[in-house]
Amino acid sequence: MKALFIGGIKSGKSFLAEKHSLKNATSKPYYLATTEFIDPEMHERIKAHKMQRKENFTTIEEPLKLHYVVSQLDALVLVECVSIWINNMLYHEKNFDEMKKEIKDILALDKDIVFVLNDVGSGIIPQNKLARQFVDISGKLSQLLARECDEVFHVIAGIGTKIK
Amino acid sequence: MKALFIGGIKSGKSFLAEKHSLKNATSKPYYLATTEFIDPEMHERIKAHKMQRKENFTTIEEPLKLHYVVSQLDALVLVECVSIWINNMLYHEKNFDEMKKEIKDILALDKDIVFVLNDVGSGIIPQNKLARQFVDISGKLSQLLARECDEVFHVIAGIGTKIK
Amino acid sequence: MKALFIGGIKSGKSFLAEKHSLKNATSKPYYLATTEFIDPEMHERIKAHKMQRKENFTTIEEPLKLHYVVSQLDALVLVECVSIWINNMLYHEKNFDEMKKEIKDILALDKDIVFVLNDVGSGIIPQNKLARQFVDISGKLSQLLARECDEVFHVIAGIGTKIK
Numbered sequence: 058m059k060a061l062f063i064g065g066i067k068s069g070k071s072f073l074a075e076k077h078s079l080k081n082a083t084s085k086p087y088y089l090a091t092t093e094f095i096d097p098e099m100h101e102r103i104k105a106h107k108m109q110r111k112e113n114f115t116t117i118e119e120p121l122k123l124h125y126v127v128s129q130l131d132a133l134v135l136v137e138c139v140s141i142w143i144n145n146m147l148y149h150e151k152n153f154d155e156m157k158k159e160i161k162d163i164l165a166l167d168k169d170i171v172f173v174l175n176d177v178g179s180g181i182i183p184q185n186k187l188a189r190q191f192v193d194i195s196g197k198l199s200q201l202l203a204r205e206c207d208e209v210f211h212v213i214a215g216i217g218t219k220i221k
Numbered sequence: 222m223k224a225l226f227i228g229g230i231k232s233g234k235s236f237l238a239e240k241h242s243l244k245n246a247t248s249k250p251y252y253l254a255t256t257e258f259i260d261p262e263m264h265e266r267i268k269a270h271k272m273q274r275k276e277n278f279t280t281i282e283e284p285l286k287l288h289y290v291v292s293q294l295d296a297l298v299l300v301e302c303v304s305i306w307i308n309n310m311l312y313h314e315k316n317f318d319e320m321k322k323e324i325k326d327i328l329a330l331d332k333d334i335v336f337v338l339n340d341v342g343s344g345i346i347p348q349n350k351l352a353r354q355f356v357d358i359s360g361k362l363s364q365l366l367a368r369e370c371d372e373v374f375h376v377i378a379g380i381g382t383k384i385k
Numbered sequence: 386m387k388a389l390f391i392g393g394i395k396s397g398k399s400f401l402a403e404k405h406s407l408k409n410a411t412s413k414p415y416y417l418a419t420t421e422f423i424d425p426e427m428h429e430r431i432k433a434h435k436m437q438r439k440e441n442f443t444t445i446e447e448p449l450k451l452h453y454v455v456s457q458l459d460a461l462v463l464v465e466c467v468s469i470w471i472n473n474m475l476y477h478e479k480n481f482d483e484m485k486k487e488i489k490d491i492l493a494l495d496k497d498i499v500f501v502l503n504d505v506g507s508g509i510i511p512q513n514k515l516a517r518q519f520v521d522i523s524g525k526l527s528q529l530l531a532r533e534c535d536e537v538f539h540v541i542a543g544i545g546t547k548i549k
Contacts, residue, residue, distance in 0.1 A: 061542065063541065063542055064342075064343075065340065065341075065342030065343035065344075065360065065507065066342035066343075066346060066356050066357065066360055067342055067356065067357050067359070067360020067361050067363075067364070068342055068343075068360055068363075068364075069360075069364045174542075175346075176343045176393065176541065177343070177344060177345045177346070177393075178343070178344075178392075178393030178394035178395055178396055179229065179343035179344060179392075179393035179394075179396075179504045179505070179506070179507035179508060180343060180344015180345060180393075180505060180506075180507060180508015180509065180511075181344065181505045181508060181511050181516050181519070181520060182394060182503075182505070183344075183345050185348075188345050191345070192345060192394050192395065193394065193395050195395070196393065196394055196395020196396055196397075196542075197395050199395075199396075199541075199542040199543070200395070200396075200397045200542055200543035202542065203542035203543050203544055204543060209542060209544060211541055211546075213227065213340065213363075213375055213384065214225065214227055214338075214360075214363040214364055214366065214367035214373060214384075215363070215364035215367050215368060216367055216373060216384045216385050218375075218384050220541065220542075220544045220546050221544050228506075228507075229504065229505075229506030229507035229508075229524065230506035230507075230510060230520050230521065230524055231506055231520065231521050231523070231524020231525050231527075231528070232506055232507075232524055232527075232528075233524075233528045339510075340507045341507070341508060341509045341510070342507070342508075343393065343507035343508060344507060344508015344509060345508065347508075347509050352509050355509070356509060377391060377504065377527075377539055377548065378389065378391055378502075378524075378527040378528055378530065378531035378537060378548075379527070379528035379531050379532060380531055380537060380548045380549050382539075382548050
């Protein structure tokens with residue numbers, strides 16, 4: 058079982074993805090945190106997220122090698138989130154093809170995986186070139202993920218609508 | 222009956238919320254305008270909106286005290302809109318907890334209320350800290366509203382899709 | 386038959402609109418490319434799009450006179466895309482009423498037309514006045530298009546959800 062939760066900032070996608078993971082896991086699931094760059098604001102957000110998920114998940118932190126880490130795990134993995142991972146990959150000067158390969162590899166694993174992705178493409182096209190590049194990559198990878206996932210949920214105002 | 226209409230800029234959410242209000246009101250409904258800060262551009266928008274709703278609503282203006290005002294009214298109230306109210310609250314240096322309390326209080330009223338909210342979270346994360354704060358608050362309050370409303374409509378291109 | 390595909394940047398809307406056009410065309414369809422202003426980045430995007438559609442369409446380029454061009458054609462027309470056309474019209478100092486007239490005229494044609502439009506209204510309200518004007522026009526025209534189209538699809542992560 059693979060699922061994708063896509064939604065805007067503070068749409069409630071993480072909460073729904075966690076619920077979905079807990080419901081579908083047959084043993085204690087993993088929470089794969091992709092965060093790497095901690096600024097104070099980000100730190101606060103993460104603390105709030107951590108409190109939310111309490112003791113239900115085993116948390117693992119990995120900013121880049123998603124496929125390798127997930128391939129080693131023996132229970133459902135919640136990847137939280139793909140957007141921060143894209144950010145990390147860009148920071149480490151990985152190109153789109155490398156990201157695409159990593160996503161394809163992880164999708165090819167015979168594992169239960171729940172992906173969370175920030176929908177960033179429905180505002181005005183950003184003037185900043187890096188932001189534009191991020192939006193493009195995010196959109197293309199979201200299509201790749203959605204194509205291979207069994208279920209896709211669009212989340213808005215805390216409500217997940219199943220679109221696949 | 223409580224309903225939430227959420228959609229992007231010029232998605233047609235206000236028009237649908239007005240139609241929904243008129244259809245569900247058992248006596249002449251109120252239009253609670255939250256606008257406070259009038260610049261010329263905003264003024265034009267409001268004039269266009271006013272013409273749209275003609276004589277079907279009794280218009281009341283209140284930028285901050287939503288709960289108090291709604292508690293005094295004896296017919297369906299259309300709150301237009303929550304996003305401008307958030308803006309007003311930020312301007313008056315109210316914090317998130319104060320906003321959350323106000324929204325919880327209004328949701329606890331045994332009244333028919335239709336809320337309109339701008340979906341601002343599906344673009345790139347804004348660089349401006351205040352804008353980021355606004356997006357966060359808007360997202361969290363949209364979840365709170367959606368949880369307590371009987372019906373939630375996502376509006377795009379003038380089409381309201383019932384997601385709850 | 387008229388259809389509208391609306392979605393964010395790299396949501397996969399063009400690909401779905403092309404598939405829809407090929408499925409619904411009774412003879413070789415036209416691809417009406419509205420692009421006018423070529424910068425290198427734009428050029429790359431267009432090349433990628435062109436490869437995608439190969440030999441299935443007859444490509445025509447017209448940045449402004451949508452109605453006139455479509456009225457001359459004798460098969461299904463895919464208008465790719467309305468957003469770039471709005472941009473062109475703004476650049477040539479056409480006002481909203483002129484755009485509205487053009488769109489109304491094209492919708493009045495008894496032809497099979499598939500429109501593609503970028504959803505730009507679900508981010509934060511842009512600070513730049515021209516961007517704000519673009520978002521407003523885009524939203525209003527999307528409502529006009531959706532009202533007259535037989536089918537409307539909201540595209541996210543490559544998945545088209547029929548909302549009308």
